[in-house]
Amino acid sequence: MAKRAAIVGGGVIGGGWAARFLLMGWDVRLYDTGPDARRRVEHMLENARAAMPGLWDVALPEEGRLSFHDELAEAVKGADWIQESLPERLDLKREVFARIQAVCDESAVIGSSTSGFRPSDLAEGAARPGQIVVAHPFNPVYLLPLVEIVAPPETGEARLELIRRRMREIGCQPLFLRREIDAHIADRLLEAVWREALWLVSDGVADTAEIDDAIRYGFGLRWAQMGLFETYRIAGGEAGMRQFLTQFGPALKWPWSKLTDVPELTDELVETIASQSDAQSGRHSIADLERIRDANLVAILRGLKTRDWGAGRLLNAGDRRMAQGPKSLEAMALTGPLPTGARAVPLDWTDYNGHMTEHRYLQAFGDATDRFLRLIGVDEDYLAGGQSFFTAETHIRHLGEARAGARLTIDTQLLMAEGRKAQVFHRMWEDARLVATAEHMLVHVDLESRRAAAPGAKVQDCLAKIAKAHAHLPRPEGAGAAVGRKPDRGAKDKAEG
Amino acid sequence: MAKRAAIVGGGVIGGGWAARFLLMGWDVRLYDTGPDARRRVEHMLENARAAMPGLWDVALPEEGRLSFHDELAEAVKGADWIQESLPERLDLKREVFARIQAVCDESAVIGSSTSGFRPSDLAEGAARPGQIVVAHPFNPVYLLPLVEIVAPPETGEARLELIRRRMREIGCQPLFLRREIDAHIADRLLEAVWREALWLVSDGVADTAEIDDAIRYGFGLRWAQMGLFETYRIAGGEAGMRQFLTQFGPALKWPWSKLTDVPELTDELVETIASQSDAQSGRHSIADLERIRDANLVAILRGLKTRDWGAGRLLNAGDRRMAQGPKSLEAMALTGPLPTGARAVPLDWTDYNGHMTEHRYLQAFGDATDRFLRLIGVDEDYLAGGQSFFTAETHIRHLGEARAGARLTIDTQLLMAEGRKAQVFHRMWEDARLVATAEHMLVHVDLESRRAAAPGAKVQDCLAKIAKAHAHLPRPEGAGAAVGRKPDRGAKDKAEG
Known part of the structure; x- marks a missing residue:
């Protein structure tokens, strides 16, 4: 069952928290009695849907369910994480914490988005002071990973560990303060x-x-x-x-x-x-500036991702954690093309019209090739041993367009595997719509000499196993074509002859 | 003739200035009597050569000539820009400015990299106070565009305009301060x-x-x-x-x-x-950190470039300014393939081994297609009119590898232009070595309906003119091939038949 967050206060910060939890698959109950809350949160969610999922190179979990509540108790009851993002008034916050603690689970974490107050200020007079921690995020909450965590001494190790895990699960970088001070670190x-x-x-x-x-x-x-x-x-x-x-x-x-x-x-x-x-x-209107900022941040974060550094390294760790589908060939049915990709189109992959640019199709296909290679045993150890496959040749057909945030899946059929060569055919789908195909000739190489060489025995075995199974599949439409020409009927025979 | 910069002081900042001027085509004379200056500057230059040229999507001018000098007068005589980057000691700087002004051209700009001193401090007792301005850069100088300019009242409008132009020419963003204060703006x-x-x-x-x-x-x-x-x-x-x-x-x-x-x-x-x-x-050693930092900055800057924002917008303006070769079809010889690209391989286009990644080849080819399209009249006005060409199909052959900083050129042969279709063949070269080829089928579309439609008359004329000239060229090796197969001898006839 999906985990559940209660968001108390639906302003810029609360709305951002709601979007992050939702897009990471949590159900969210939002409490805000203001007349504007629903419109504002839905506006933020729209921005977040375009910007956030494309930060990772795997598909995020299915989006959770969002509901709006006028009763605080209804929102927080049974929640795993309760996040307060109300105005910076200590009396108001203390009163709300008392009402929350009267109904919430003892195991739940209560986080406060406060920019300046110390947890000992917040928890004064609270029933369970150790349950209330500062969890201070940065706007836009659905893109910036930093969350400053300041816990009072009463918060035990087990709860701190739970907080660390939960923050990581939703893609955040928790920064635990050694001791409480006004305004934590960043705001100082x-x-x-x-x-x-x-x-x-x-x-x-x-x-x-x-x-x-x-x-x-x-x-x-x-x-x-x-x-x-x-x-x-x-x-x-x-x-x-x-x-x-x-x-x-x-x-x-x-x-x-x-x-x-x-x-x-x-x-x-x-x-x-x-x-x-x-x-x-x-x-620029504020709405424009928000979209511009989000696209800039996605581009910067994805740039850091290519360098596996800082906030980009965090995203790469998320990819490894969230990669779905079978991890090994043994666990897979070989009766059809293999699933080799599921992802959203990142904002920085799109042109001024919002459509995915030409070379980004090949980037997604290249990732699918990498996934296929890992499945046949070309993993980090294999690379470290000085061998890999290079792409010698590529044929792409663009059959449709894809927009920022679109969820794409890729599957892969092995057309041929002989000696140093393997020929694969990827198809890229948005739901049931075929968006593009890519056919590649891969050549196994010795990374030292950069020359073709025979693959290792295990890799050969995996390829043979898939090739045998995929020999029963119909040849995919478009395979064997040259630019501007339908594939020859006899193409397959010629290629092998 | 190349412009000339004199760099006075070859530390981290002076060396960074030297690298930026050199890679922008200026000759550089470096004055530093320290025993380590030459080694340090050459180390920085090596980093800069890998990181800086790839910021732009056009080739930079030919690198200028670097020479080392033990005599200050020899270094600064005849220089267009003299940049002082000595330790922060006012007496030392004043003495050096006096020696510089005794021999330099009156038209030269004398910039000081000082982090904190005001120009009125620097120019006290100077022969020509208006000639000496603060030009405060940020490390690494060859990547970060900001230069704070603080000029004394004696600096006239004409010289300020010259400073602005020179800074732009070397890719910097000059920030002119309204009045002098200690430590300018950023260092405050x-x-x-x-x-x-x-x-x-x-x-x-x-x-x-x-x-x-x-x-x-x-x-x-x-x-x-x-x-x-x-x-x-x-x-x-x-x-x-x-x-x-x-x-x-x-x-x-x-x-x-x-x-x-x-x-x-x-x-x-x-x-x-x-x-x-x-x-x-x-x-990490400091040398490692430098390389990591440079690669991160290139990724961030190029990320901002895709959004045409801030420091990325500045880089795009540089592309337009520095684009080489004929701007129009009329000015071009059609007797061979058209030059459609000259650029360096950016650091963030490379994998952990330093080789250009698969999809970046298509990115460079895509840019070449855009350049080709502009030559035949598909420019911003044409796009604004609601028409463009889309890539329907692509065939890439990888024939060699390219490393970060490598200078690539691309040329383009038109294979066919009929009705809504145009078929182009790009070749990517590193010097005389063929690195990759790409064959594309382009389809002219109405951007509203996203459907194929006939091109405008002017575009058709341009295509016909090139097609007629290129019909005399030999068919490029590799054209018409499908993945894993040599092109059929009769491929061309079949394609058209």
Whole structure:
């Protein structure tokens, strides 16, 4: 049975939590008595459906069921995870926690999205203080993996382990704080920059667009992948961090910052900032900016994925964890084409019209080839042994289009396996609609010499087994064709003759 | 003749400048009397050659010539741009500027990479104060586009315009400050975060790895594309920045920051930070970290490029500016295949072995198809008119491998153009080595109905003109083949029959 989350408060943060849980297959009960909650959450969910599933290269679980509730008790009863995302008012939060703890399971986790309060503040007077933890996410919650977890001393090891597991299951990176402080970690850093930025505007040194440019054309790109200390470690050269601190430590004493004071948010300063922001971003609506931001984040995250680094490494781990279908050839029926792919079309695979671009079809087919190869024993150990298959030749037919977020499946028929060669035929489906096919000639190679060589015995056996079974399948429509020509009737015989 | 840059000081920053100028086709004279300068600069240049050219989808100019000089005068004489990247000592910089101005052209720009000094500090006592500007880049200089420009009042409009043009030419994003302050803009923001981060370590709240995670799994991803204010604008919802300031302004007064003081860099704190950094990153050498960072940045930048946003938009503008070869069919000889691509293999196109991955061949071929289509009149206006060509079918042969940074060229032969169809054959070369070929069947479509339709008259004329000329070319080896079979001798006749 699907796990269930209760989302208390359906604003930008609560809605984002709802979307993340739902798309990871959880059922979600949402409590928000505001008139706008349903519309807002559905809008976010729409954005999330386009952006989130394509982060992984495997299909996510079936989307869970979303329901809206006017009664808090109804929403939280029986939930595995209860997430509070209400306004930052301590009295309000405490009152709601009391009502939640009166009806919820003792085993449930109660997370608070608070940006600033400590768990000891939140749990004052609570029936079970150890059940309430800070679980502070970052907007957009359905894309950014970081969740700061701050637990009070009463939270036992077992519950901490459960929290870690649950966060991983929904694709998050939990960061456990060693001790509680106001504003946790990230918001401390953000607040420092925010103050300095307000001073720069207030003093007329730069406007909002210039400050944003100073970030996104420069250190923002560094921070997306390495953060602060690892970046500075490189700047220190081979002597690393000690050298850097010796070299740049003195600058801390220089007058590089006005942070000894807080700028007064006068009406005038508010107006200055708001007008500059209009000039900078006003040509896009907030809804546009959300979509632009999501597409950018998907592109950045998937970029980091190709490097298996940071947030991208986390996504790759998710692929391995969530890969569906039989893991081994022995567990598979060979009576039909083999399932070799199930995924969503990522946002950054689409053109300005929202359609999947040409080479991304081959990327998805290439992943299917990799999956097929793993099934026949060409796995990491085999590669480490210095052998692999290369693609020598490819024939793709585009039969339909696919849009961002579309769920695609791929199956694979082995047309031929002889000596160093194997010929496969992939079909890509969106539901029952055939979107594209790809025929490949694979050649087994020695990775050292980069030359053709015979596969290992186990791989040969697997290929022979599949080839024997697939010999009974009808030849797929389109196999053996050259560009612009139907396949010859005698194509198969000629190819083998 | 190539423009010339003089780089004064060959450390991490000076070496990065040298690499950027060189790879953009400038000759570079480097002045550094240190024993290690040559080795260090050549090491950086090697990294830059792998990482930088692939940021763009066109080939960069031929790399300029690099020479090392022990005499400052020899290095700077006749240079168009002189960039000083010496240690942060005002007396040293002033003395060097005096020696530079004694011999350099008056029209040359003298830029200082200083992180903190104001131009009025730098130019005190200078012969021509208006010639010396702050041009503050970010490490790695050959990848990050931001350069903060701070000019003294004496710098005239014409020179500012020249600076803007030169920076754009070498792929940088110049950010002109309205007035001088210590540490410009970016380093103010960095310094604020740096202080807060040091406090977090000093107080034992988090270690260096946790702080980096708090950045790179969360707001660092946001900042790489939108910076601070545009991100918060979204958080404010439809009411934008005014709403955000009203909602979150009060938090400025909360105890979220300890920035009212500077942490003392005691030996103990230095040791704590350095050990934590070793635990976090010590398994990678600095050289490894540099390569990892560069590959991550290339992936992020190219990701933003697919979205035509921020630093990625800048790169796309560079593509348009630097595209080589004839822009129109009229200016081209039709006696051979048409040049339709010249580019470097980007780092993020390669697998863990450093070889270009399968689908990236099709990406490069797809770009060549786009270039071919623009030549026959399928440009932005034509697309806006609701018509285009789609790829219906593709046949790729992999004949060799290509590594990151390799310069590839593509040429295109038109095999057939009839009614709604056009058949093209691309060849991909690394120098004289044929790396791959791609044959495509293109179908002209109405973008509204997504159905085949006849091309416009001008496009038909262009196709007919090329087809007539290319009919005299020999049929390319490999054209008309199906996977696993040589093309039939009569293939062409059959295709047309």
